[in-house]
Amino acid sequence: MPVNLFTNLTNLLAFASLGAVFALILRNSLSGQAQMFALQSVLLALLASVVALYAQSIELFAVAVALLIVKGGVIPYVLQRAVKRIGMQPNVSPYLGIVATLVISGALIIVAYYVMAPIVASDPLPTASAIPLAFAGILVSLFVTVIRRRALTQILGFLMLENSIFLLALLTTYGVPFIVEIGVFLDVLVAVLIMEVFVYRIKENFDTLEVGQMGELKG
């Protein structure tokens, strides 16, 4: 694969995966938000395969397959199951309106380019130019997690944060060593299963999924 094509492909896919975070902000239904996460995971699996092909790394290809299965298949399934089981939820507006959220997220992209400038400059890999996009994904996911009220949306924000970090590692170093990637997938999978249980427990104890309604612990 020629270097130019490789650089363009990674840029495109990194950009699309940042787009998925923005799509999460725009969609209001939990099921739709979960779909955006699945979409982002598929994009990342694709990107990892492209890098694997370019760097001729079988290990990285295995990581891509694991990512597709765990984050593109199993976790979205678990989330959709949770959405179905808790049933229809009344619409709740986030702490911040959509327009304001988009404006701040846009500003975060600029911040990302600024913060990551030394990394881009020092990284010799052809994927370096896309690094700020990955970091922007991290910042925007963090922001979404903080401003959303519903537990499930917070969990999706956390998952997109994980995805963006995976992307960052992929772009800066073609991924961390195999054993670490697999360990991280395992952690994320267990974390999501535990979070699912907590969605039910919050519903059962507080009769809502709004995290802000839990406020008994203070001081």
Add this chain to the structure above:
Amino acid sequence: MMLVVLLLIPLSAAGLCALLRNRLACEWVHLFAASAVFGVGLAVAVQVWRGETLDAFNELLYVDALSALLVVVITLLGAIAAVYAVGYLRAEGETRTRRFFGLFQVFLFTMLLAVTTNNLGLMWVAVEGTTLATVFLVNLHNTRTSVEAAYKYLILSSMGIALAFIGTALMYSTGSAQAGERAVDWTVLREAASSLNPQVVRLAFVFILIGYGTKAGLAPMHTWLPDAHSEAPAPISALMSGVLLNVGLYALLRFKTITDAAVGAEFASDLLLGIGLLSLAVAAVFLLTQRNYKRMLAYSSVEHMGIIALGLGFGGYWGVLGALLHLVGHALAKSLLFILSGSVLLKFHTTEMRGVRGLLRATPGVGGAFLAGTLALLGMPPFSLFISEFLIVRAGLGSRAPWLAGIALALLVIVFGAMLANVNRMLYTAPVETPPTAPAPSANMRWALAPLAINFTLLAVFGLMMPTAVMDALNQVVHVLGI
């Protein structure tokens, strides 16, 4: 080989507890595993402090003097909390014991893996594993408050630690240019430190500090801590506050030594001084208005983590030695007090200080120990926290920023007054006419509290006449930290 055994014991005990249907059998497996792992942990540490380094699986596991110190802290306090846990759950009439003991052992396993692996990525996986293992323990009783605490703990810790992964990946990216795949090991990164890109290292360390600082309970990332530590059952609070925070600190230290070697010691020190002083200040404010004794102990952990961060920030031989000694002292004193808080809770059925009256008269043993433990925690002689706080303040006065030591000292005085006033009110006020006594748990719980004598003995010994063998070990750790 010994390292593999060290990790296998808690792991197989957890597996056994999942298989065994019998409560009593599970208790015995749990107790046996906790004491066996302490024996092996001690043997590992002694071997390392005698000058050997232990490794396994092509250096995937690697133990030096610093890891050895953490292994001893984890396994010793793990064993003490394990004994108390059996008594506590019996007295409480808790039925989900198999889940409790299983997760307790998984918790021990993840902490031990975090401090014995050489692979910084695997260390991250293990530290996140500690959160996952403890979240159901925090939420054991499934009350409204514990659901809130556990959810907050799960989300905030996971997010925080995710940021630490960014730092780990960045560190790896700048190291792999020289060292390839092995640049994920801290031994390799430390060797290659001088060739790392300083700008990348600085940025990486900021992420590491926020990420592992969240796990270490440093302000302003501490907000999950008072909730989780106060809602967890007492033996788990003891381990989370006394031991788990130190594992977060350990992760921070591994990166600090690399960062110091790559960009000089001032960068990390300044950050630690800022965050340490903030932790101390936040804790002082919340301790002044605290009405819940378990939350009081939790905020006191934020305070002590701040003191340790200050010691590391002041640096030099005395600052770092003070920080290490403080780490050990705080671990001993805080786990002691959290365990006692469990017995107070069993007696008075409330975690509100208002509801605890005449503790000293109602249960002289628990009350007296609570008082002595509080004095130890507040840095009164003859206990070792007096020496360590003295060393840290002394290092601060001789450092670049002596005024910082002055502010820290003033905050320590506030904390001292606030905590002692609170504890006094619990201890000496006249008991309520009919203290709501459970079927005398204190009598048949005596054996479960007996191991606390070890905490007291060590606190006093380290404060009065530091054994040369221990001093020697601490000096080796100081050396590992690059002093």
